[in-house]
Every structure is written in C-alpha cells, then in structure tokens.
Amino acid sequence: MQMLQNSFKSAIVGAAVICLSAGVARESKADAASCASPIPLGLTTALTGNLALLGTQARNGVEFAVDEINANGGIAGKKLALTTEDTGASSTDALNAMNRILEGKPLIIFGSMISPHIFAQTVGVTKSETPFLVGATNAKVTAQGSKWLFRTHVHDGQLADLIPEYLVKSLGKTKPGIMAVADDYGLGASKGIQAALAKLNATPAAVTSYAPSDKDMSAQLLEIKDKGADSLILFGRPADVTLVIKQMNDLGIKLTTIGNASMVAQTTLNNLSAAEADGGYAIGGMIPQTSTDTKILDWAKRVQEKYKVPADNFTVSYYDTVYMLKSIIEKVGCDKPAIRDALAATKDWKGMLIYYQADARGDLAHTLGIYRNKGKTPELAGPIKESGF
Amino acid sequence: MKTSRLKTRIALALFAIAVLTIPLAARDGYIIQLLNIAMLNAIVVLGLNFATGWTGQINFGQAAFYGLGAYTTAIATKAGLPWISTPFLAVAVVVAASLVLGLPTLRLRTYYLAMTTIGFGEIVRLIIVHWEPVTGGTSGLRAIPGISLFGFGPQGQIQHYYVLIAVLAVAVLVAVRIRHSALGRAMIATKDSEIAAEQSGVDTTRTKLLAFIIGAIYAGLAGCLYASSIRFISPDSFSGIQAVLLMTMLIVGGMGSIAGCIIGAAALTLLPEALRFLGQWYLVLYGLGVIVVIVLAPGGLASIASTIRLRLAGAR
Numbered sequence: 001m002q003m004l005q006n007s008f009k010s011a012i013v014g015a016a017v018i019c020l021s022a023g024v025a026r027e028s029k030a031d032a033a034s035c036a037s038p039i040p041l042g043l044t045t046a047l048t049g050n051l052a053l054l055g056t057q058a059r060n061g062v063e064f065a066v067d068e069i070n071a072n073g074g075i076a077g078k079k080l081a082l083t084t085e086d087t088g089a090s091s092t093d094a095l096n097a098m099n100r101i102l103e104g105k106p107l108i109i110f111g112s113m114i115s116p117h118i119f120a121q122t123v124g125v126t127k128s129e130t131p132f133l134v135g136a137t138n139a140k141v142t143a144q145g146s147k148w149l150f151r152t153h154v155h156d157g158q159l160a161d162l163i164p165e166y167l168v169k170s171l172g173k174t175k176p177g178i179m180a181v182a183d184d185y186g187l188g189a190s191k192g193i194q195a196a197l198a199k200l201n202a203t204p205a206a207v208t209s210y211a212p213s214d215k216d217m218s219a220q221l222l223e224i225k226d227k228g229a230d231s232l233i234l235f236g237r238p239a240d241v242t243l244v245i246k247q248m249n250d251l252g253i254k255l256t257t258i259g260n261a262s263m264v265a266q267t268t269l270n271n272l273s274a275a276e277a278d279g280g281y282a283i284g285g286m287i288p289q290t291s292t293d294t295k296i297l298d299w300a301k302r303v304q305e306k307y308k309v310p311a312d313n314f315t316v317s318y319y320d321t322v323y324m325l326k327s328i329i330e331k332v333g334c335d336k337p338a339i340r341d342a343l344a345a346t347k348d349w350k351g352m353l354i355y356y357q358a359d360a361r362g363d364l365a366h367t368l369g370i371y372r373n374k375g376k377t378p379e380l381a382g383p384i385k386e387s388g389f
Numbered sequence: 390m391k392t393s394r395l396k397t398r399i400a401l402a403l404f405a406i407a408v409l410t411i412p413l414a415a416r417d418g419y420i421i422q423l424l425n426i427a428m429l430n431a432i433v434v435l436g437l438n439f440a441t442g443w444t445g446q447i448n449f450g451q452a453a454f455y456g457l458g459a460y461t462t463a464i465a466t467k468a469g470l471p472w473i474s475t476p477f478l479a480v481a482v483v484v485a486a487s488l489v490l491g492l493p494t495l496r497l498r499t500y501y502l503a504m505t506t507i508g509f510g511e512i513v514r515l516i517i518v519h520w521e522p523v524t525g526g527t528s529g530l531r532a533i534p535g536i537s538l539f540g541f542g543p544q545g546q547i548q549h550y551y552v553l554i555a556v557l558a559v560a561v562l563v564a565v566r567i568r569h570s571a572l573g574r575a576m577i578a579t580k581d582s583e584i585a586a587e588q589s590g591v592d593t594t595r596t597k598l599l600a601f602i603i604g605a606i607y608a609g610l611a612g613c614l615y616a617s618s619i620r621f622i623s624p625d626s627f628s629g630i631q632a633v634l635l636m637t638m639l640i641v642g643g644m645g646s647i648a649g650c651i652i653g654a655a656a657l658t659l660l661p662e663a664l665r666f667l668g669q670w671y672l673v674l675y676g677l678g679v680i681v682v683i684v685l686a687p688g689g690l691a692s693i694a695s696t697i698r699l700r701l702a703g704a705r
C-alpha cells in the first residue's frame with residue numbers, strides 16, 4: 001500500500017514537473033512568437049548632406065547585421081524589416097524623418113550619431129514609448145530624462161576626460177594646444193577637455209576652433225605654435241582632421257598630436273602620406289581594423305566590399321546594437337517595456353570588440369581604444385575604460 | 390467681370406474648406422507636422438517677398454531673422470517670461486537687428502547686398518553656436534514651453550495646425566493690404582527702377598528699409614511660432630542652407646506673388662518628403678524639378694495658370 005502511495009505521489013510530482021516545464025517552454029516560445037512578422041525596425045540617419053559620410057556608417061552597421069540575421073533565419077523564425085529614413089543635415093528634417101518612422105509603429109528605433117538630431121527627436125520617440133538606440137556622442141544626450149533612450153557608442157564626455165589624462169600622465173605633455181571643429185561634436189569636447197586639463201593642473205597654450213566647412217586652418221595652427229604648445233589635441237571629423245594634419249606638415253609644425261577616432265579613421269589615413277600620419281594618437285570607439293582577430297578583420301573586409309567604405313567605430317557600435325537587441329528579443333519577446341527594461345539591465349553583454357553594460361543614464365559603452373598610427377596603419381595600444389567601469 | 394470675381398471667391402472658399410478639413414483626413418502625426426512646417430516656411434517666404442519679390446533687394450538674411458525670433462522666444466520662455474510677451478520680444482529683436490543691418494547696407498545694390506546679408510546670417514549663426522550658456526550652442530535648446538495665452542494653448546499638432554492657419558491668413562491679409570498701399574506701390578517702383586522711382590518722389594532707401602523690416606518681422610514671428618510649436622531649436626535649422634532654401638521657395642513659387650510664396654513654401658517643404666521613396670535619388674529629382682520650374686515657368690508655379698490661360702487665348 002505504502003509502495004502504491006509512493007508511486008502515486010511520484011507520478012503526480014512527475015506529471016507536475018512535466019506540465020510545468022512544458023508550460024515554461026511554451027511561455028518562452030510564446031514570447032518570441034508574439035512578435036509581428038516581419039519584426040519592424042526603424043532607422044533615421046543622415047544619408048545626404050554634409051553629415052552623410054558619418055550617417056551612412058550607422059546605416060551600414062544596422063543593415064549589415066539585419067541582413068546577416070535574416071540570412072540566418074531571423075529571430076525565432078521571424079525576419080527583421082528595417083525602414084530607413086534620411087535626416088539630411090537639419091534638425092527639422094530629422095524630426096520629419098522620425099515622424100515618418102513612427103507612423104510605421106516600429107518595435108525599436110535606431111537614431112543616428114548626430115546629437116542635435118537626437119535632441120530634436122527624443123520627445124516624440126519617448127511619447128511613442130519605443131526603445132530608441134542611438135550613437136550620438138554629445139554627453140548630454142542621455143541626460144534628457146528619457147527612459148526609452150539608450151546609447152551604445154562612447155561619448156564626448158568620456159573622451160574629454162581620457163584624452164587629457166593620457167596626454168599628461170602617459171605622454172608627459174602639459175601644455176597642449178586645443179583645436180576643435182566648431183560644431184556640436186567639437187565644441188562640447190573642447191570644453192570638457194579644458195575642464196579635464198584644469199583638474200590635472202595643465203593649462204592649454206591656446207584654445208582654437210574652425211567652422212565645419214573651413215579649408216584653411218593655418219592661422220589656428222600658427223597661433224598654437226607661437227604660444228609654445230608642446231602638443232596638440234585635435235577634435236574633428238575625418239575630412240577636416242586630414243586637412244589639419246596636412247597643413248601642420250606644410251607649416252613644418254611638429255607636435256605630438258592626439259585626438260578622437262578621426263585621427264585613425266581609414267577615410268583620414270587614405271588621404272595622408274605615411275610620414276604625415278605617423279605617430280598620431282587617438283582615443284575613441286573601437287575600430288575593427290586594429291583587431292588581431294581574423295573573424296573581425298574578415299567582417300571589416302566584408303563590410304567594405306559591400307558598402308565601398310571602410311567600417312569604423314560607429315559601424316561596429318550599430319552592428320553590435322542589432323545583435324544585442326536580437327538576444328534581448330529572444331529572451332523577452334517583442335514587448336516594448338520589457339525590451340526597455342532588458343536594455344537598462346544590460347550587464348557584460350559581449351559585442352564584437354567590447355563588453356556593454358548599462359549605467360543609470362542609459363549609456364552602454366564604457367570601453368575605449370587608445371590608438372597610435374604606425375605610418376598609415378593604426379595600432380591598438382590598448383583599451384582604456386571610463387572610471388567606475 | 391462680376392462672374393470672374395464670383396468664380397475666384399468660390400474657388401477661395403473651396404480651398405479654405407479643403408484646408409480646414411485636412412486634419413479630419415490626416416492623423417495627428419507626420420502629415421500635420423509637415424503642413425505646420427510648410428505654413429511656417431510660407432510666413433517666412435511672405436516676409437522675404439517684401440524685400441526681394443517686391444522691392445528687388447536680394448536678401449539671404451531671412452533665415453537669420455527666423456532664427457533670431459526662434460531663439461528670442463526660446464530663451465525668454467525658458468527664463469520664465471509669459472508666452473504672450475514673446476511675439477513682442479521677437480519683433481523687437483528682429484526690428485533692431487534689421488535696422489542694424491539695413492541702415493548701413495541698403496544703399497548697396499545687387500550682389501553687394503546679397504554678400505552682406507550672407508555675412509549677417511553667418512554672424513548670427515556664429516553667435517548662436519558660440520554663446521553656449523544662453524543659446525545651448527550647437528546642441529540647441531530643448532523643452533521650450535509651448536504657446537500659452539492665460540493658461541490656454543494648443544495641444545497636439547492638429548490644434549497647432551489651426552493656430553498656424555489663422556496666423557498665415559493674417560499674414561496674407563497684411564501682405565495684400567501693404568501691396569495695395571502707397572508703400573506697396575513704392576516697393577514695386579523701387580524694384581522696377583530706383584532712379585525712376587526717386588525721380589517720382591519715392592524715398593527708395595526708406596522704402597527698402599521698411600520692406601526689409603517688415604520682412605524681418607514676418608520671419609521673427611514665424612521663428613517665435615516655430616520654437617513654441619516644435620519645442621526644440623538648433624542652429625542648423627537657421628543656417629545658410631535654410632536661407633538659400635527660402636530664396637528657392639520664393640523663386641519657384643513666383644517672386645512678387647503672394648499665392649506664389651505659399652505655393653513655393655508648400656511645394657519645397659512637401660516635395661522632398663513625397664520623394665522619400667526614391668531614397669538618396671530624391672535630391673536629383675528635387676533639383677531637376679526646381680530647374681524645370683525655373684526654365685519653363687520663370688514667373689514661378691503661381692504663374693502657370695495665367696500662362697496657360699494666355700496661351701489658350703492666343704491659340705484662339
């Protein structure tokens with residue numbers, strides 16, 4: 001009788017376990033299955049105008065990842081459908097592009113790296129309660145108080161702290177000249193750099209800037225030279241950084257130069273001679289060409305073959321972002337608040353070159369690379385992390 | 390004659406009904422926002438028409454006045470001033486700026502004046518970009534308080550649409566009245582021949598200055614409404630590219646024509662959006678469209694109907 005009772009109990013427990021596990025399995029399947037087919041994604045980025053060179057890197061990164069995922073069967077068998085809208089170079093156009101994307105009710109929206117465009121779009125996206133993933137580099141982008149906005153690229157605030165620190169502590173230079181492009185990207189960084197230098201008891205010899213469309217920066221370079229700078233902190237876009245380095249060479253100004261990732265971007269290096277590029281330092285997002293991993297180098301090669309432009313730090317960041325979302329959707333399904341919560345709880349998610357971890361503001365990237373050009377080849381001197389990570 | 394006037398009135402009434410019922414068909418989103426921006430552009434272009442269309446002065450400073458109105462409004466409302474004060478403040482700032490620019494430069498002619506107004510636009514842009522504690526620099530100003538009159542204000546894009554319709558209607562009426570006033574005739578005379586106008590007793594410098602100031606007021610008020618309805622501003626919305634775009638709207642619509650200003654602003658705001666399906670090629674088609682209009686209808690889109698009518702009459 002006792003045996004019979006035990007067998008009966010075991011049978012009930014066994015049945016309960018089977019039912020429970022079946023239920024759990026059904027629930028996790030139901031999560032992924034709850035997604036619309038295809039899963040709608042939106043992207044707004046600059047594909048025309050003077051910011052197109054930057055904006056297309058976001059498109060390339062997102063599109064390349066989406067194509068790969070779809071080629072491998074999608075997410076839980078559902079394909080991703082990416083809608084891309086051009087923001088052009090103006091915030092008003094960026095707003096129009098975002099309104100158009102919102103009409104399609106996407107599950108997730110990717111925003112560009114152009115900060116004023118993101119500032120213009122954030123209110124609308126937040127109202128729509130859609131996760132908004134951006135690469136915009138202005139430190140204040142994630143300080144807007146939106147629970148739906150996340151950034152997966154390093155920002156100017158991190159660069160502004162780390163560039164002076166490396167220059168003063170590792171390279172031993174205490175009197176740099178600062179030259180920055182007079183736009184949202186450069187001026188924000190220039191202010192941060194000056195503040196960080198002050199904390200390190202270093203005073204810049206000269207602080208200069210140039211308009212994004214300027215072609216002659218010799219006056220600023222001569223001012224920096226005349227004021228006795230021992231180094232140059234250069235913050236700009238690849239096209240103008242190229243011009244500054246060439247003009248430095250023409251003027252015979254030889255200063256240790258450190259700047260943002262534009263210093264080591266392929267588009268910059270393609271237009272410099274080996275002698276001009278040699279010795280330049282950069283701190284910035286992770287660029288794939290410096291990796292020693294053959295898989296990453298092969299990826300960079302495939303991206304370049306497809307889009308005819310080299311992949312850069314933004315391409316990597318946007319590519320990683322899509323895969324991060326894939327892993328989140330596989331876990332929590334297509335519920336927007338659940339995706340937002342999962343993004344906010346991101347911890348040690350392994351991307352192509354770095355690990356991502358969300359902080360309280362919604363910043364997920366905290367690892368940067370230190371690079372040095374050897375001739376026209378950038379070499380990774382090592383990663384550097386934001387303090388606290 | 391009476392039949393023709395009746396026909397015009399019926400057409401205008403039908404147009405008004407169509408415009409007022411658009412929000413019933415379109416949702417509160419992309420389309421309405423786009424129409425709101427088109428109306429704001431139309432007000433700015435109407436202002437540009439005073440100096441350029443009627444007085445013949447090439448003015449590339451209109452985007453800067455638009456920006457000054459927007460920034461004045463944003464800074465004032467963010468500082469806690471009531472919204473009702475901002476249109477007056479915006480007008481005061483743009484009038485002061487137009488006097489500073491206009492008094493010494495309106496004796497210049499043709500491309501010299503154009504160069505000066507381009508320089509003015511660049512000065513305003515640089516001030517906005519570099520005066521960061523006040524203007525927000527290149528990041529712009531966000532969370533700008535909306536339109537509010539004694540605690541009441543439009544909510545959502547559809548309500549803003551009706552406010553902007555009303556303001557545009559007033560702007561058109563004022564422009565019509567000015568055109569048919571002595572000042573309007575003086576503007577046209579100045580455009581046709583400054584020497585002849587002066588010989589007829591027109592103070593051309595005063596006329597040009599007034600046209601310039603009235604145009605700046607239109608732009609300043611539009612800027613005020615832009616900041617309060619879009620609620621985010623940054624320097625790129627008032628750049629030299631925007632100045633060229635405004636001039637293109639005037640030329641494509643029909644320089645000197647009030648209807649042309651509205652048609653040009655609507656066409657060049659809506660067309661790029663309508664051509665988005667072409668991807669990056671839309672700029673090519675957009676550019677070709679502008680060239681075709683300028684070549685085939687030098688009087689602008691507004692002149693097409695009368696050109697066709699004249700040709701038909703000639704064929705008979």
